[in-house]
Amino acid sequence: MTDNDLTLALAAATRTALDRRDGHDLIPSDDDLKLERPRNRDHGDWASNVAMRFAKRVGTNPRELAQEIAELLEAEPTVKKVDVAGPGFINITLDEAAAGELARTIVEANGVFGTTELLAGHNINLEFVSANPTGPIHLGGARWAAVGDSLARVLIAAGADVTREYYFNDHGAQIDRFAKSLLAAHLGEPAPEDGYGGAYIHEIAAAVAAEHADDLAAATDRAAQQECFRKHGVDRMFGEIKHKLEEFRVPFDVFFHEDSVHEDGSVTKAVARLGELGRTFEEDGALWLRSTEFGDDKDRVIIRSNGEPTYFAGDIGYYLNKRDRGFTECIYMLGADHHGYVGRMMAMAEAFGDVPGENMQILIGQMVNLVKDGEPVRMSKRAGNIVTLDDLVDAVGVDAARYALVRSSTNSTIDIDLDLLVSRSNDNPVYYVQYAHARTCAVARNAEAAGITTADFDPATLDHESENDLLGQLREFPRIVELAASERSPHRVARYLEDLAASYNRWYDRTRVIPQGDAQPEAVHSSRLMLNAAASQVLRSGLEMLGVHAPERM
Known part of the structure; x- marks a missing residue:
């Protein structure tokens, strides 16, 4: 049943x-x-x-x-x-037969077990990472990369239609400071006081100078040179970011340029819409959003007195652009320094007539700290004053990095022990789960060598206490996926996999898939092989939701 x-x-x-x-x-x-x-x-x-x-x-x-x-x-x-x-x-x-039948159900589902229709009909825009293209991805961005991609996989498993989107911040003062820093590095000058440092600035400046020497030669003044570095430097930095994300197994469906909401009329359209709804007012020559009417702590300027849109106006245009593209839910994954931004964003959504927490959802991620040899890891050799995604991957690999970044709630700061993540011990959670999957594959290979198949599967024979426990854990998987999707908490999948691995290891220690000595295989061995295959499938499915490999040998 x-x-x-x-x-x-x-x-x-x-x-x-x-x-x-x-x-x-x-x-x-x-x-x-x-x-x-x-x-x-x-x-x-x-x-x-x-x-x-x-x-x-x-x-x-x-x-x-x-x-x-x-x-x-x-x-x-x-x-x-x-x-x-x-x-x-x-x-x-x-009864035992009804409980044990789950093993065959999982195996015959061939990877579909655990998927649900909970979010069928939901068209979700999931925006995450969105790091400014002014430097390598830091640890906070790395956490959102792992969590965001895993959340997308979980939402899809729950039936949602998900678009992964990266908001490319190529508009504003930070890009100007980046260009000034590149030019200073090219000219052998110290980095501007408000600029960017680190070896990567000199690497990019040298690459731009080599690849676009003609453009630089044609630049008649410092401003023209800076524009050359802005254009080509940003493209190069963003290309590197995209490449690093791909290596981290984080694909994006859309790379949305911030400039486009100003160029395509999205901001103008959004401001006009809010005006039609009576949500704006003029004061001191500026145009304001009546955001206090929707829970914000103060009203917000959206068009300055000089006619220029504020940064918030770009956010307004971007949100309406998403809704006009047909997304029923827009999930924003923001860093810990954006807590104060939640109120105005939710107020803006409600001002459009949407439901905060439904049409617009905001997740805030906390900090990540690296520890090695019992001491905090302070800085990156390449980035100068930050620890980067590259630093983490170089230290522990993609699998361990992704798993470590996902397995804790985003509401909590996490400390990642680099020594633990490279250890081959049961205290290392990613090793523990991956080893359990590798063990299921070893059991399957040994059973095949012993001539045992699942042909004589009899669910009623799965009556050992450890089998009841393992079946109970396997049965939980669809519920865990639904919970992780509805709560936007992919860490629940990781914690479930650790519990499942523990249950599988107890079963492995207490029962035998292959008979001892000269004993002949019986129905129970065929049934246990089916249960082993079911555990293998669920472990593999869960790891895939986290973007982590399920190795067959370790």
């Missing part, structure tokens, strides 16, 4: 019980029928509070209604027993 089959059986039993009490017009929803895993496995495989949701509406107490639903459920051939606990919880225990 699959989880869906059990839900359908529970729905039928509930409707029958309600009909007997003249509740013909009461139709249990998916939320009413949601099954939960009991914390104590002695309480069964599944639990439901459906009786507590409907008892009052049909004039009875929850325990009495629960008992009636339980008796109807016990008639199901794959249900071993149903108990009523507490104020009206229904605890369901499946």
Whole structure:
């Protein structure tokens, strides 16, 4: 019996019980029928509070209604027993064959197990990283790269249509400072007081000077030279950023240039729309958004008194551009220094008539600290005053870097121990999970060599305590994916994989897929091989959601 089959059986039993009490017009929803895993496995495989949701509406107490639903459920051939606990919880225990059948379901699903339709119909724009092209990606950007891409994978697994978008900041003062820094490096001058340092500035300046010598020679003054470095330096830096993200297994569907919202009329259109809605006012020669009416701490200038749009006006134009492109949800992943920006962004969305937290969602990521030999890693040789994505990958590799950056909630600052992440020990979480997958592959190879196949699979033989525990963990995977998607928390997948790996290792230690000595294979060995394949598939699927390889040998 699959989880869906059990839900359908529970729905039928509930409707029958309600009909007997003249509740013909009461139709249990998916939320009413949601099954939960009991914390104590002695309480069964599944639990439901459906009786507590409907008892009052049909004039009875929850325990009495629960008992009636339980008796109807016990008639199901794959249900071993149903108990009523507490104020009206229904605890369901499946027979061994029904529980063990999950192993075959997972294997035959061939990677589809765990995917859901929870977010079907949701068209999501997911914007993350969006680092200014003025230097290498720092650790905060690296965290958003890993988390953002993993979140995209989880949302897609939950049925959403997701567009990964990078907002290319090529408009404003930071780009001017970058160009000034390149020119200064080219001329052998010290970096400007408000400019950028580090070896990478000299590398880019030298490359631009070599590749665009004719353009520089044609530049008649310092301003023209600076423009040359701005144009070619930004392109080169951004090209390097894109390349590093690709190496980090982070693809983007759209690279959106900040300049374009000013050039294509998006800002003008957005400001006009807000005016039509009565959300703007003029004061001191400037145009303001009435953002305090929507929860902001103060009203915001969007067009300065000199007629120039503010940075916030660009954000307004960009958001409307996204909505006009058909995205129902726009998720922004911002750094820890953007906390103060949330209020005005949510107010702007509401000013357009949208729902903050739904049409616009903002995630704030906290800091990342690197530790080596028990001491903080302070700076990068190339970037000068920051630690970069490259530094992390060079130290531990892509798999360990991605896993370490994703496995903690983005609401918390994380310390990454470089020594731990390169160790081959169970204390290293990515090694622990990857090794569990490699072990499943080794078991499969050894079984094949011993002539054992899954042809004699009999789910009823999977009755060992460790098998019940492993099956229970596997059954949780679709729920974890839904939870990670709905909460925008891909770290839940990583933590689940660690629990699954632990459950698999306990099973591996206590049972045998291959008979000992001269004993002949039996149905239980075929069944255990199927369970091994199911665990392998879920471990692989979960690692793929995190953008981490599932090695077959280690």
